[in-house]
Amino acid sequence: MPPTTQSFAAALVDALHDALSADRMVSLIGSHVLGLGPQRHLMDRIRSDFPDRIVDPPTAEAGIAAAGIGAAMAGAHPFVDLGTAAFSFLAWTQMVNEAAVAHYMTGGAVNVPVTFHMLHGVRGGGAAQHSHSPQAMLWNAPGLEIVLPSTPADAYGLTLSALASRNPTVLLTHAKLLGIEGPMPSERKAIPFGKADIKRQGRDVTIVATSLMVQYALAAAATLAGEGIEAEVVDPRTLVPLDEATILASVERTGRLVVVDECPLRCGIASEIAATVAERGFRFLRAPIQRVARADTPIAFAQAQEEFVTPDAGKIAAAVRRLFG
Amino acid sequence: MSHALPESLAWSLLETMLLMRRFEEAVVRLAQEGHFKGHYHLYIGEEATGAAAIATLGERDHLATTHRNHGHVIARGADPGRALAEILGRANGLLGGRGGTLHLSDPALGFLATSAIVGGCISLSVGGGYACKQRGDGSLTMALFGDGALEEGVAFEALNIAALWKLPVVFLCENNSVNAWGSAKGGFPTLNHAAKDLCSIPQSVGIPAVRVDGADAAAVHDAVSEAAARCRTGGGPGFVEAITERWPGSNPLWPDPVTGVTDLRMATTDMALPQEHHNWFRHHDPVLRLARLLAAGGKDSADRIHAIDAQQQRRMAKAIDFALAGAMPAAEAALDHVFA
Numbered sequence: 001m002p003p004t005t006q007s008f009a010a011a012l013v014d015a016l017h018d019a020l021s022a023d024r025m026v027s028l029i030g031s032h033v034l035g036l037g038p039q040r041h042l043m044d045r046i047r048s049d050f051p052d053r054i055v056d057p058p059t060a061e062a063g064i065a066a067a068g069i070g071a072a073m074a075g076a077h078p079f080v081d082l083g084t085a086a087f088s089f090l091a092w093t094q095m096v097n098e099a100a101v102a103h104y105m106t107g108g109a110v111n112v113p114v115t116f117h118m119l120h121g122v123r124g125g126g127a128a129q130h131s132h133s134p135q136a137m138l139w140n141a142p143g144l145e146i147v148l149p150s151t152p153a154d155a156y157g158l159t160l161s162a163l164a165s166r167n168p169t170v171l172l173t174h175a176k177l178l179g180i181e182g183p184m185p186s187e188r189k190a191i192p193f194g195k196a197d198i199k200r201q202g203r204d205v206t207i208v209a210t211s212l213m214v215q216y217a218l219a220a221a222a223t224l225a226g227e228g229i230e231a232e233v234v235d236p237r238t239l240v241p242l243d244e245a246t247i248l249a250s251v252e253r254t255g256r257l258v259v260v261d262e263c264p265l266r267c268g269i270a271s272e273i274a275a276t277v278a279e280r281g282f283r284f285l286r287a288p289i290q291r292v293a294r295a296d297t298p299i300a301f302a303q304a305q306e307e308f309v310t311p312d313a314g315k316i317a318a319a320v321r322r323l324f325g
Numbered sequence: 326m327s328h329a330l331p332e333s334l335a336w337s338l339l340e341t342m343l344l345m346r347r348f349e350e351a352v353v354r355l356a357q358e359g360h361f362k363g364h365y366h367l368y369i370g371e372e373a374t375g376a377a378a379i380a381t382l383g384e385r386d387h388l389a390t391t392h393r394n395h396g397h398v399i400a401r402g403a404d405p406g407r408a409l410a411e412i413l414g415r416a417n418g419l420l421g422g423r424g425g426t427l428h429l430s431d432p433a434l435g436f437l438a439t440s441a442i443v444g445g446c447i448s449l450s451v452g453g454g455y456a457c458k459q460r461g462d463g464s465l466t467m468a469l470f471g472d473g474a475l476e477e478g479v480a481f482e483a484l485n486i487a488a489l490w491k492l493p494v495v496f497l498c499e500n501n502s503v504n505a506w507g508s509a510k511g512g513f514p515t516l517n518h519a520a521k522d523l524c525s526i527p528q529s530v531g532i533p534a535v536r537v538d539g540a541d542a543a544a545v546h547d548a549v550s551e552a553a554a555r556c557r558t559g560g561g562p563g564f565v566e567a568i569t570e571r572w573p574g575s576n577p578l579w580p581d582p583v584t585g586v587t588d589l590r591m592a593t594t595d596m597a598l599p600q601e602h603h604n605w606f607r608h609h610d611p612v613l614r615l616a617r618l619l620a621a622g623g624k625d626s627a628d629r630i631h632a633i634d635a636q637q638q639r640r641m642a643k644a645i646d647f648a649l650a651g652a653m654p655a656a657e658a659a660l661d662h663v664f665a
């Protein structure tokens with residue numbers, strides 16, 4: 001019997017293990033999927049059960065991304081771990097200008113079923129070069145599926161879908177999510193892309209959030225409930241494809257929208273979702289949309305400065321209160 | 326003395342290396358006491374390389390370094406109190422708390438960049454060399470990078486550009502992969518390159534390259550001086566691979582001071598060396614190695630070694646007080662300095 005509650009990291013490893021068991025063309029290029037924290041030992045199971053399908057590559061992000069893409073074009077299903085999301089910048093041309101365009105520019109003849117995984121986010125002490133969340137930049141590269149699990153259950157189901165997808169998929173895990181525990185469904189299966197999940201129901205305001213921001217939004221919603229404000233927390237789970245219908249239906253019910261995003265404000269996820277709702281759901285809105293995002297600065301090492309520019313539960317609750325002020 | 330260093334240089338390198346060592350011993354203690362967050366990397370075991378290489382530089386020269394930078398910044402003459410304060414993220418740190426350990430740097434001393442992106446500094450240093458050449462004042466840029474940087478594609482591009490344009494760049498590859506555990510044993514990454522001879526990589530684009538024992542300050546000083554002299558007279562870049570045994574404390578993913586606080590009596594007396602890590606103490610610790618060479622001068626030399634160490638320990642005690650007393654930077658200042 002699989003456990004009924006699990007850590008995010010353990011659920012991710014379970015999904016990798018199940019995918020490796022189910023399909024002999026699945027393999028792991030990169031072994032530090034869980035980073036350098038205490039959960040990293042969970043990967044030992046993969047190493048011991050599939051020693052010939054996990055490799056420690058050289059520090060060569062462009063090379064391993066391209067190898068994964070080429071292998072996918074030739075019929076393999078590689079899971080390429082790029083480590084900290086900032087390292088993916090070295091693989092940008094391979095991801096956004098090879099993987100993302102291959103299917104399109106061959107008139108649909110070539111598929112690229114590769115999964116890229118990375119640990120994103122402001123992680124505490126990562127400073128300017130180890131704190132990136134590149135999902136908004138990637139969203140501007142048509143042809144990539146973008147997946148952002150926020151709970152152990154979603155990590156499991158979405159990872160299975162990523163490895164089964166026929167498209168290049170970027171799976172982003174927030175470094176601070178790895179250790180969180182959560183319930184697992186009794187029946188374990190893939191979660192389809194493009195289906196948002198309402199993580200909490202509420203009638204007064206819709207909070208759309210992804211990745212770690214979902215956890216912060218839930219914490220804010222708990223605080224707000226004590227003040228008589230019932231927030232609905234909507235987690236799109238995948239940016240590409242995006243479940244606009246669930247977001248719009250929620251805003252139609254609540255009449256208010258706060259979007260939370262750890263990417264910098266300009267051209268971020270919050271901006272794109274706000275624009276979509278403004279365009280297609282303007283008539284539902286009883287107040288201006290609020291964006292809670294990172295300031296448009298790099299991240300400083302100093303903890304107080306890191307916290308100052310990064311969204312948290314308090315800032316989300318404050319943004320909601322502004323709508324009722 | 327068997328080493329080729331002029332005596333005064335040998336003593337001054339020992340002084341620098343002892344400060345580097347006492348600095349790192351303070352960093353790991355403060356990290357383990359929870360004074361700062363995040364991953365960090367210690368320079369223990371590579372002191373002879375950094376001290377001897379940086380001693381060849383002049384005031385106008387530039388440097389670029391990596392995540393394993395503490396020793397470089399200290400060797401170049403940064404204030405240890407302000408360097409430590411930076412690692413603790415304090416306002417009185419070298420960078421006002423912006424950079425921390427990963428980006429520790431002292432721009433006033435010629436550091437162009439401390440990039441924690443593997444391969445970052447090797448390529449930026451080529452730009453440094455470009456500007457030095459344009460100034461035409463005989464200055465150079467030194468890139469201090471790990472063996473792992475040669476696994477990145479950009480390293481090859483950088484070497485090619487430096488060679489084509491005959492840029493004054495000293496590429497100092499600190500190969501600390503000897504006896505490292507590596508990822509497969511759950512440790513910090515170690516060299517993963519098909520080229521067993523790293524010097525063959527720069528040589529393939531015509532850059533003269535030599536391999537030296539990185540724990541031998543004299544050997545490093547000789548090799549880097551030669552490469553630097555060539556740079557300064559328009560002869561183009563040079564490459565030095567300095568090989569060091571991985572300090573056992575840098576084998577795990579997180580630094581662990583398994584060899585304890587350095588006891589110089591291991592060099593100046595015939596005290597028995599600990600069984601555990603015996604080879605490290607006997608053969609590989611570069612500080613003990615240089616101290617042993619100098620201690621061969623007799624009792625006066627031994628006394629002088631301990632006196633220098635005591636002085637550096639006092640300096641570090643002050644540095645620690647300075648850093649811990651430093652205020653945290655104002656949170657709102659996070660919005661400053663996005664643009665010049």
Ligand SMILES: Cc1ncc(C[n+]2csc(CCOP(=O)(O)OP(=O)(O)O)c2C)c(N)n1
Pocket residue numbers: 059061083087090366392393441442443444470471472473474501514
């Ligand atoms: C582009 C990039 N990929 C991966 C990393 C993660 N990383 C940090 S240090 C390191 C090993 C670097 O080895 P080396 O350059 O030899 O330096 P050493 O730590 O051995 O001194 C790696 C892979 C990184 N910082 N940047």
Ligand SMILES: [Mg+2]
Pocket residue numbers: 471472473499500501502515516
């Ligand atoms: Mg190395």
